[in-house]
Amino acid sequence: MKDELFLRGEKVPMTKEAVRALALAKLELHRASHLIDIGAGTGSVSIEAAHTVTFIALKPGLLTGKARDVVGTLHHNALQLLDENRQHFACGNIEILPGEAPMVITERADAIFMGGSGGRLDELIDWSWQQLYPGGRLVMTFILQENLNAALDYLRLKGIEQVDCLQLNVSSLTALGSGHYFKPNNPVFVIACQKEENHG
Numbered sequence: 001m002k003d004e005l006f007l008r009g010e011k012v013p014m015t016k017e018a019v020r021a022l023a024l025a026k027l028e029l030h031r032a033s034h035l036i037d038i039g040a041g042t043g044s045v046s047i048e049a050a051h052t053v054t055f056i057a058l059k060p061g062l063l064t065g066k067a068r069d070v071v072g073t074l075h076h077n078a079l080q081l082l083d084e085n086r087q088h089f090a091c092g093n094i095e096i097l098p099g100e101a102p103m104v105i106t107e108r109a110d111a112i113f114m115g116g117s118g119g120r121l122d123e124l125i126d127w128s129w130q131q132l133y134p135g136g137r138l139v140m141t142f143i144l145q146e147n148l149n150a151a152l153d154y155l156r157l158k159g160i161e162q163v164d165c166l167q168l169n170v171s172s173l174t175a176l177g178s179g180h181y182f183k184p185n186n187p188v189f190v191i192a193c194q195k196e197e198n199h200g
Contacts (some may be wrong), residue, residue, distance in 0.1 A: 020048055023113055036113070039101070045113050048092050085120045121151055134196065143187075143189070155191070162193060
């Protein structure tokens with residue numbers, strides 16, 4: 001789905017199209033029936049997943065990071081924008097859970113996407129690992145090298161060895177005077193891992 005199709009809000013983050021495509025592929029949603037989107041922002045990952053896999057039951061809306069920073073305003077704006085996008089794309093299979101991750105959720109998931117950690121990376125990785133069924137997939141995206149390194153170190157500390165890590169660099173053809181050039185976007189780091197069957 002093109003980024004411009006999504007309703008956007010001021011300062012509400014959105015996972016961009018190329019990053020969504022890679023993250024959704026790494027989530028292996030063809031094997032999933034329940035996805036949790038932590039830090040859902042505009043809901044772009046959840047909405048694209050809901051349109052890609054018709055049987056999926058999504059639980060986005062566990063906002064982290066910037067959604068906590070501006071005393072409730074951004075949190076409320078992000079939830080409202082997420083709901084507007086859910087309605088705009090007619091995604092009745094998305095349930096919004098207002099609150100902050102980690103939070104108590106009775107249902108476990110086959111796939112979890114973390115697009116932000118709000119400074120609580122270790123806590124969110126632990127929570128995600130508890131929420132995942134054995135064989136479930138965790139995919140995280142980062143723009144800061146420090147967060148990437150912290151995540152890799154923590155996964156190693158937890159004994160999670162099968163980790164796929166990629167750096168995605170995307171440039172877009174852009175007009176410049178009478179010519180064109182490829183305007184680079186900031187690189188994004190993507191980590192994907194799978195909970196082993198014996199991690200119950």
